Amino acid sequence: MTDLSDSARAETMAERRIRLMGPNVPTFYRTPLHIVRGEGVWLWDAAGKRYLDCYNNVAHVGHCHPRVVQAIATQAAVLNTHTRYLHESVLDYIERLTGYLGHGISQAILCCTGSEANDVALRMAQAVTGRTGIIATDNTYHGNTAATSALSSRRSPIGGYPANVRRVPAPDSLRHPDPDGTIFAAHVSHAIAELDRAGFGLSALMLCPVFANEGLSTVTPGWLDPTVRAVSAAGGLLIADEVQPGFGRMGSHFWGHDWLGFAPDIVTVGKPMANGHPVAAVLTRPDIMATFRQAFGYFNTFGGNPVSAAACLATLDVIEDDGLQARAAVTAAHLMERLHALRHPLLAEVRGAGLFFGVEFVTGADLTPATDFVADLVEGMVERGFILNRIGRHANTLKIRPPMPFSTDHADLLADALEDALRATPVPA
C-alpha cells in the first residue's frame, strides 16, 4: 500500500521527530501516518492516499469544516484578546452551551484544554467540600497536568500516586458483569471509607459517563444510581468528564450524563467543542462557581478569547444546523447493526454508546485478551484506508469514534472493510 519512497520519507520524519521532540513521543500505527489534509470524514496522507476517519472526535463536525474555519479567520482578523476586557462572544457561547445543560448548571470557566478543565474541576470540588479526596477508575485518563495525571492509570505519576487519590476497579461488562452498578458502587463506597479513615474525606468522583478509556464497558441508564447515592451520602461532588461523549455524540442525548441518567455537579468539556481549536470549559452551578471564585483567583489568558469563542459558536451552529446529533443516532443504529452482524471466532462483544463503539476480541474460555490480533486488525484497516484504533485495559478492543458527519454510507464502507480485514487477519494458534 505504501511505496518505498514514501516509507523512506516517513522514516526520516520519524527520526527528525526524535531529534526535535525526544524519544517516546507517541504515534499511531506501526508505520506512523503522515497526514497532510482533511475534509469532513476524510484524511489524506502525503502520498495522496485517502483514509476514512473512523476515530477522531476532535474534528467533531468534520475536518476543516468551512463554517468553523471561516469563523476563526474572520474573528482572528478583527480581535483576539483576553477576558479582562468585556466581549460579547464568550458570554453568548456560555449562554448557549449552558442552555444544553440541566441540573442548575448555568456558568462556565473557559480554558484551553480538557486537562486544564479537569484540573480546575478537582479544585472546585475541594473548595466546595473542604475535603481533598478524589476517586476515579483504575483505567482512565482525565488529563496531563500534574494533578489530573495523578488519576491516570497509563503511567504512574512521578513520585507515585498521591495519598488523596483512590482508584476503583473500572467497570468491565465482559469479564465482571455488574448489570445494575451495585458492584461499582460498593467499590466507590469502600474508597470513600478509606479516604475518610485517611483524613482526606471525599471531594469528588470524576468519571467519563460512557467509561470510554475503560473500554466503553456496557452500562445502561440508571447504572450509576447506586454510586450517586454513595457519593451524595458522603457529601462528595460528581464530576462528569464529557470530553468524549459530549456535544451530541450519544445521538439520543446531547451529553453522556443525560444518557446515563445522573445529575453532575460539574461538567468538563474539551476536544470536540471548537472542532480542534484549543478550547475547553468547566461548567457548574452558581453556588459551586461562587465558592471556587472566592477561594481561588482563577484567570486563563487564552481562555474564552474572541477567536476561541467564535470557533465554539460556529461548531455549535453546525451541530444544530446540520442536525448532527440526530444524524449520529441514525448512523449509530445502522453501524451497531452491521457490527453485530460481524462473525469471527475471537469476537467477544460489540459495545456502543451513541456514535462510539468498542469491539472486543478474546481467545479461549478464559477471555484472554486478543491484543496482538486486534493490533494486526487495526494495521489491516489502516492499509485498507480506514483510521481507527484500540481501547481498554488490554488494548484488545477496537475503538470506533468517527467525526459526527459520518453517515450510514460511511458506516457501510467501514463494516465492509472490517469484514474483509477480519477474514484476512491471521488468527493466533
Place this chain on the structure above:
Amino acid sequence: MTDLSDSARAETMAERRIRLMGPNVPTFYRTPLHIVRGEGVWLWDAAGKRYLDCYNNVAHVGHCHPRVVQAIATQAAVLNTHTRYLHESVLDYIERLTGYLGHGISQAILCCTGSEANDVALRMAQAVTGRTGIIATDNTYHGNTAATSALSSRRSPIGGYPANVRRVPAPDSLRHPDPDGTIFAAHVSHAIAELDRAGFGLSALMLCPVFANEGLSTVTPGWLDPTVRAVSAAGGLLIADEVQPGFGRMGSHFWGHDWLGFAPDIVTVGKPMANGHPVAAVLTRPDIMATFRQAFGYFNTFGGNPVSAAACLATLDVIEDDGLQARAAVTAAHLMERLHALRHPLLAEVRGAGLFFGVEFVTGADLTPATDFVADLVEGMVERGFILNRIGRHANTLKIRPPMPFSTDHADLLADALEDALRATPVPA
C-alpha cells in the same frame, strides 16, 4: 469620555458576565473596557474610542497581524489534527525556535498554555533529579494549574502551600538593594537547606529572568550568578519562565535569560509565541527530555497541531522580517529616556528590561507604596486612550509592556500623555 448609553451597556455586560461566569472574575479598570477591534498597537472599544495598547504582550507582533491571521486561516482550511500523526510544521517550528537557544537546548514539547508548560517543566525537574522541592519567589505567578498555582503568591492555593514549595523573598531593588544578587542567593541557599532537611531536596528554581510579576526589580547581567552556583551545587535545575521576556522583547537579546546571562536547563514559553493563538512550549536539552519522556508518557491533544504550528511560524517570520527585536531596542531606549525625564514628587524609580517598563510611585521617606495614586493614574491614562496597568507586590508600579511594533512615535504619545496625567492626578495629602 464615556457617554451614558455606553456606560449603561458596559454595566449590562458586566452583570451578564457575573450571571454566566460567576463572581470575582477579574477585569481591568474601574469601568471595564469593552474592546471590539484591534490592529497593530491599537485597540478600539464598542463606542469607537481608540486606545494605544501599552500593555498587551500576547499580541506580540501587533493585534491581528495579517500574516499570522492568514497563516491560521490557511492551515485551518487544510488540516488541524494532532501529533500522533507525522506533520512537518511542528518539527519546522521546533527546529527554528531552538535555533534561538543555546545551552544545549534543542528539543521541545508543545502544549497550549504557559501554565501547562510550567506544569510540565516542574515534573521534568522532578524526574531528572529524583527530588521534589521547588523554589520560586514570594511575589510571582507561573500558572493556574493546581501544581503551578502552588507557586503563586496572589492567592494561596486551596489546602495551603504544599510542603515541597519554598518561596524566597522577591528582589525589590528600591526597598532592599541587592546589586550583586548575593542576598537573593542567600535566600535560595537557605530554602535549599530547608528542602533538604524536610526530605524533599531541590528539584528546581523557577523564575522569570526579568522578575516581571515581582515588579520588574532592577537586576543586571551577572546578578543571578551566585544563585546559579547555589542551585548547581545542590544539583537542582534552573527553569527560565520566558513567557514575558522572551521572543525579542529584551531588544538586546532574544531571551531574558541571555540578557541576564545564565544557562537555564529548561525554558518555558507561552503567550506571545503565536500572537494570541493558544500555544506554549517547554524547551530543554535532550538528556532532560529523555528522562522525562521515560518517566512520563506525556501527550497533549491540541499541542503542536498544524494550525498552532503555522501561527507560531508566522509569528516568528514577522519578528524576523520586521526586525522587531531591533525595533524594541530602539523604542525601549527612547521610551526609557522619556520616562527618566518624568518629574513627579511621588515618582521613586523608573525601571526597564527591554520593551518592558516599571515606574514606581511612593509617598514619604519610608517608601510607602502610592497604590491608590497609581490606580488613579492608570484610570487617567485609560480615559486619555492609553492602555497600561500596575505591577508588583503593592500594585504601585506602572506596568508598560506594549506589543513589539510599538515605535518611538508611540512612545512619545505615551510619555506626553503620562506627563499630562501625572499633572492631573490628585496627589494624596
